Amino acid sequence: MTLGQKDPVAWGDRFPEKPATKRRWWRWPAGTGPLRLRAKSSRHEPRPGSGLLSGLHERPGSRAEPGSPSRPRVARGSRQGGVRRFPLVALLVGVGWAAVMQARLFLGGHVGLAGFGENLPCRLGVANFRDPALAGWEHVQPIWTAHAWTGENCPPEFSTALFAQAAGKWLTPLLGYPGALDLRALGVLFGVLVGVVCGLLVAVTPGRPLFRVGFASAAGLVYADAGFAGYLVSPYAEPTALVAAGFLVVALLLLWERPTAPRVLATAVPALLVVGARPEYVTLVPVIGFALLWVRGRRVVALMVATWIAGLGVFHAVTEARFDDHRAVFQTILYDDPTAAADLASLGLDPELAPAAGLSRDDPSWVAFADRYHRTAHPSPLQVAGFYATHPWHAIRTLGWGFQGVAGLRPHYLGSYPEGAGKPAGTQEHRVAVYSAIWEVFRRGPLLVLVLWVATAGAGFLVVRRRSLTPSEKTLGRLAVVLPLAALAQFAVVVLVHGRVETVRHMAMTNWLTAMCVPVLAVAVALVLTRLRPVPRWQHRDQ
Amino acid sequence: MGKALALLLLTATACAAPATTHPSAAMPVGSCHVMSQPEELYALSDVRPPVPCTQPHQTETYLVTQLTGPLTDTPVRPPHELLVPMVTAGCDYRPIRPYLAAGPHDAQWGVSVWGKVPTPDEWAAGDRTLRCDLLVPTTHPNGGPVLTAPLRGIMNRPESAAIRRCNLEGRDVQCALPHEWEWVEPQGLTRNGCRANAAMFAGRLHGLRIRLGPDRSCWVGRERHRITVGTLREGRAA
Numbered sequence: 057m058t059l060g061q062k063d064p065v066a067w068g069d070r071f072p073e074k075p076a077t078k079r080r081w082w083r084w085p086a087g088t089g090p091l092r093l094r095a096k097s098s099r100h101e102p103r104p105g106s107g108l109l110s111g112l113h114e115r116p117g118s119r120a121e122p123g124s125p126s127r128p129r130v131a132r133g134s135r136q137g138g139v140r141r142f143p144l145v146a147l148l149v150g151v152g153w154a155a156v157m158q159a160r161l162f163l164g165g166h167v168g169l170a171g172f173g174e175n176l177p178c179r180l181g182v183a184n185f186r187d188p189a190l191a192g193w194e195h196v197q198p199i200w201t202a203h204a205w206t207g208e209n210c211p212p213e214f215s216t217a218l219f220a221q222a223a224g225k226w227l228t229p230l231l232g233y234p235g236a237l238d239l240r241a242l243g244v245l246f247g248v249l250v251g252v253v254c255g256l257l258v259a260v261t262p263g264r265p266l267f268r269v270g271f272a273s274a275a276g277l278v279y280a281d282a283g284f285a286g287y288l289v290s291p292y293a294e295p296t297a298l299v300a301a302g303f304l305v306v307a308l309l310l311l312w313e314r315p316t317a318p319r320v321l322a323t324a325v326p327a328l329l330v331v332g333a334r335p336e337y338v339t340l341v342p343v344i345g346f347a348l349l350w351v352r353g354r355r356v357v358a359l360m361v362a363t364w365i366a367g368l369g370v371f372h373a374v375t376e377a378r379f380d381d382h383r384a385v386f387q388t389i390l391y392d393d394p395t396a397a398a399d400l401a402s403l404g405l406d407p408e409l410a411p412a413a414g415l416s417r418d419d420p421s422w423v424a425f426a427d428r429y430h431r432t433a434h435p436s437p438l439q440v441a442g443f444y445a446t447h448p449w450h451a452i453r454t455l456g457w458g459f460q461g462v463a464g465l466r467p468h469y470l471g472s473y474p475e476g477a478g479k480p481a482g483t484q485e486h487r488v489a490v491y492s493a494i495w496e497v498f499r500r501g502p503l504l505v506l507v508l509w510v511a512t513a514g515a516g517f518l519v520v521r522r523r524s525l526t527p528s529e530k531t532l533g534r535l536a537v538v539l540p541l542a543a544l545a546q547f548a549v550v551v552l553v554h555g556r557v558e559t560v561r562h563m564a565m566t567n568w569l570t571a572m573c574v575p576v577l578a579v580a581v582a583l584v585l586t587r588l589r590p591v592p593r594w595q596h597r598d599q
Numbered sequence: 600m601g602k603a604l605a606l607l608l609l610t611a612t613a614c615a616a617p618a619t620t621h622p623s624a625a626m627p628v629g630s631c632h633v634m635s636q637p638e639e640l641y642a643l644s645d646v647r648p649p650v651p652c653t654q655p656h657q658t659e660t661y662l663v664t665q666l667t668g669p670l671t672d673t674p675v676r677p678p679h680e681l682l683v684p685m686v687t688a689g690c691d692y693r694p695i696r697p698y699l700a701a702g703p704h705d706a707q708w709g710v711s712v713w714g715k716v717p718t719p720d721e722w723a724a725g726d727r728t729l730r731c732d733l734l735v736p737t738t739h740p741n742g743g744p745v746l747t748a749p750l751r752g753i754m755n756r757p758e759s760a761a762i763r764r765c766n767l768e769g770r771d772v773q774c775a776l777p778h779e780w781e782w783v784e785p786q787g788l789t790r791n792g793c794r795a796n797a798a799m800f801a802g803r804l805h806g807l808r809i810r811l812g813p814d815r816s817c818w819v820g821r822e823r824h825r826i827t828v829g830t831l832r833e834g835r836a837a
Contacts, residue, residue, distance in 0.1 A: 175638055183635075183636045183638075188637060188737070188743040188744075203635070204647075205618065206619075206645075206646050206647040207620060207642070207644050207645065207646040207647070207718050208643070208644055208718055208719070209642045209645075210638075417679075417680055422680060423680060423683075423684065426678070427670070430670075
């Protein structure tokens with residue numbers, strides 16, 4: 057038995073399709089429509105407001121009289137397709153979180169993440185203006201000046217992050233920042249977009265306003281956390297992907313709530329932005345495809361969009377991903393490996409290269425092996441994956457490094473403060489550290505990350521299967537299933553491609569997805585625990 | 600969708616037009632090159648058109664030759680770690696001193712050699728040109744290296760202070776920066792030998808003092824106004 061069945065608005069929430077059009081509403085005869093049914097069952101219901109998430113939409117004047125087929129009185133514009141949006145609350149939360157993000161990034165001097173060697177904005181005809189005596193990891197260097205790059209100095213990479221950086225370039229003079237592109241303009245932009253994500257989450261999340269605000273704020277807190285906020289003022293592609301992933305969560309919740317062609321297509325925009333940001337994100341394509349197809353209708357459109365995303369992903373993987381088997385093999389598989397020669401042979405590489413095990417390309421000792429390495433066959437990612445499948449000990453070892461990378465949360469060697477802020481080189485800021493504090497647990501037991509993923513997916517599965525929950529509430533269950541899947545896919549590709557080289561930085565998306573698992577798991581568990589009693593079958597005819 | 604299209608348009612308008620390029624094989628000896636970004640200096644190739652050496656630039660070509668070795672037969676340009684030994688072997692240091700017009704008492708200091716090879720496309724087309732550039736260290740504490748004069752024959756000009764070795768309070772600096780002592784080639788001399796070389800170096804000894812370092816290096820400095828800028832080399836004072 058669900059809570060809030062006395063509440064017509066909550067009923068609309070439960071059956072969003074029925075009240076969607078007036079014509080359908082008229083055709084329901086009195087006494088057989090949902091309002092009538094609910095009125096009948098209302099005396100068996102718990103007191104409204106006793107539940108956590110639902111039955112919480114009730115408000116004075118919104119209740120229909122028992123037996124009356126009349127449409128409930130709800131505030132105009134506050135309900136779409138039978139689901140309340142709380143636009144004022146959403147607006148307030150969005151503006152609030154946009155302001156919080158601006159304060160978090162700029163109050164008392166801006167913070168960010170040092171762009172050590174990252175030159176993606178060069179595609180926009182800009183170059184980082186920095187002290188040439190610095191290596192790049194020490195401080196945030198936000199100013200990029202106009203520069204004409206030639207030849208291979210600026211590789212022809214494509215990333216959807218260039219869209220955001222182009223917007224930042226456009227905003228730079230408007231905000232009065234120096235140079236052609238100032239990363240602080242990007243921070244302003246991303247901060248506002250985080251506010252939009254939080255506001256939209258309020259609108260698409262089911263439940264009481266307070267619950268929606270709490271869930272949206274938990275998501276906002278992920279962006280504000282020291283583990284992620286720095287990326288928003290940095291030249292990396294990650295911030296675009298992380299913010300777009302927030303929009304993707306919103307779009308998926310909206311899509312699962314009521315699948316329509318516009319919603320499916322609207323999901324494609326953030327999905328493409330995420331997948332196109334970095335070559336590694338191609339692994340999110342099957343997960344997004346699965347999420348798109350996990351709808352009751354419009355499968356053709358969803359399939360089409362999934363095909364587009366898959367096409368972009370494949371294109372990205374083929375043209376951009378330069379699989380460096382040196383990192384995957386010599387610096388990961390062969391690291392401290394007593395059977396290096398045999399493992400090289402298994403991978404199809406020259407066993408004579410065994411003494412080079414563990415050496416980086418920058419190591420002077422590597423020069424002696426460079427020629428032989430250049431002339432030997434190089435394994436593909438699939439071959440490396442096959443090696444792990446047949447060598448479980450190596451797989452366990454590498455997975456361990458991967459989980460340590462996730463537990464690391466943020467690169468320890470990249471500074472957060474600008475030069476002249478009075479901070480020593482490489483100093484990191486920890487002003488907002490809620491999720492960072494949770495990650496302290498993961499640092500002590502990296503495998504707890506896996507436990508979180510499994511628990512989130514399991515709770516999400518229970519939510520999806522629980523018949524007493526509304527379709528709106530089940531969207532959170534689907535999200536709880538999809539987030540760990542995406543995190544796992546991203547984790548797998550980072551482990552496979554990068555191994556133990558710069559694992560922490562490459563796990564940024566995995567970490568974001570994992571962080572999002574925390575509030576989603578809490579919601580899923582709450583949904584499962586507060587809806588233990590089954591609902592009669594007749595109440596589920598439209599679910 | 601509209602948002603994405605708008606951003607796409609925005610990006611299209613914001614993207615820089617591709618700069619004109621100059622083939623690697625067509626860079627002559629004495630050409631000067633702008634590499635204001637570290638990425639440009641560390642890149643394997645450089646196809647930016649050269650600039651007049653009187654304009655601000657970073658490197659100057661002192662040698663153009665051909666890469667040799669078995670790897671030059673490969674149609675695909677070898678990776679960085681294989682090209683570095685080839686460039687190191689190909690950029691002969693011997694033409695440097697004649698190029699700078701360094702005499703027996705002149706020592707170039709801080710000048711480094713940077714090699715440039717063809718781009719992958721040029722390599723695939725059969726180009727194996729190796730360009731060897733000279734880079735002079737910066738004299739600006741907060742800026743990168745910038746030269747506005749040609750390096751060819753620089754030892755005969757006052758600008759040579761930028762590549763001469765001087766010393767201030769035990770720290771080696773370029774002679775274009777404030778210093779107390781200036782190095783005189785060669786080292787391993789007696790005090791009298793140092794005095795004789797210093798006299799030949801500066802064209803005089805009046806008003807000068809000499810110092811023999813612990814490694815028997817020969818240094819010359821002014822007796823008055825000891826902290827100075829520029830070189831004491833005869834005829835090269837600014």
